Amino acid sequence: NAGVTQTPKFRVLKTGQSMTLLCAQDMNHEYMYWYRQDPGMGLRLIHYSVGEGTTAKGEVPDGYNVSRLKKQNFLLGLESAAPSQTSVYFCASSYHPSRRGAGDTQYFGPGTRLTVL
Amino acid sequence: GQQVMQIPQYQHVQEGEDFTTYCNSSTTLSNIQWYKQRPGGHPVFLIQLVKSGEVKKQKRLTFQFGEAKKNSSLHITATQTTDVGTYFCAAAGGTSYGKLTFGQGTILTVHP
Numbered sequence: 647n648a649g650v651t652q653t654p655k656f657r658v659l660k661t662g663q664s665m666t667l668l669c670a671q672d673m674n675h676e677y678m679y680w681y682r683q684d685p686g687m688g689l690r691l692i693h694y695s696v697g698e699g700t701t702a703k704g705e706v707p708d709g710y711n712v713s714r715l716k717k718q719n720f721l722l723g724l725e726s727a728a729p730s731q732t733s734v735y736f737c738a739s740s741y742h743p744s745r746r747g748a749g750d751t752q753y754f755g756p757g758t759r760l761t762v763l
Numbered sequence: 764g765q766q767v768m769q770i771p772q773y774q775h776v777q778e779g780e781d782f783t784t785y786c787n788s789s790t791t792l793s794n795i796q797w798y799k800q801r802p803g804g805h806p807v808f809l810i811q812l813v814k815s816g817e818v819k820k821q822k823r824l825t826f827q828f829g830e831a832k833k834n835s836s837l838h839i840t841a842t843q844t845t846d847v848g849t850y851f852c853a854a855a856g857g858t859s860y861g862k863l864t865f866g867q868g869t870i871l872t873v874h875p
Contacts, residue, residue, distance in 0.1 A: 677861055686772065688851065689806065689865040696861060704862070736805060743861045750855055751796065752863060754805040 647672050650755035652737050658761045659727045667722040667758050669737030677740045678720040679704075679752065680712060682733040689736065695720055696742075727762045734759050765790055767854045769866025777874050782839040784869035786852035794855050795828055795835045796863065801848045809837075842873045 691704030743750040798806040812828035853863040
């Protein structure tokens with residue numbers, strides 16, 4: 647099993663450009679998440695999904711959109727990138743929180759380092 | 764929304780010294796998890812605490828969940844250079860079903 651994979655690993659954008667980050671998981675997890683990590687800020691939730699076809703806003707959703715057309719994939723889009731979106735982006739997935747024994751433990755991908763100039 | 768405070772932000776220790784990081788919430792938690800992130804890596808799950816007053820050990824690591832389920836700690840005995848990284852607590856509870864609220868993390872540096 648590959649676990650959680652993310653593409654690309656690195657990306658440099660100019661202000662105003664758009665891009666999509668792809669997250670894929672092969673663990674049949676119901677829940678998927680997108681976080682951004684900035685120095686001293688910990689991990690902040692951008693958007694999340696509790697199942698195929700559903701998405702919800704997290705703590706810092708502005709400037710981002712997401713889609714979950716397939717259970718195994720969760721896409722994060724930046725329509726018009728801004729320098730404030732320079733960050734490391736992590737995708738994570740988990741079983742349904744009610745699942746016995748597994749709880750809501752999250753499994754993270756390797757991250758995407760994004761720089762917006 | 765739910766907030767989790769984690770202290771200290773940084774900790775520098777000599778190899779062999781002990782290390783502790785603390786996590787506090789203003790609300791009662793259903794469970795708390797701990798993750799470790801190595802430099803340049805991604806967060807990796809360490810452990811989950813569910814019961815009031817629970818204590819769990821993993822070799823040199825001891826995890827505690829407070830009696831009121833509002834605070835937690837991670838203690839490392841006799842640190843090694845392999846312990847270097849950022850340790851995060853992550854809280855679940857209240858209206859945040861299925862979501863975790865992460866603390867800011869404690870960056871541990873171990874000097875040989």
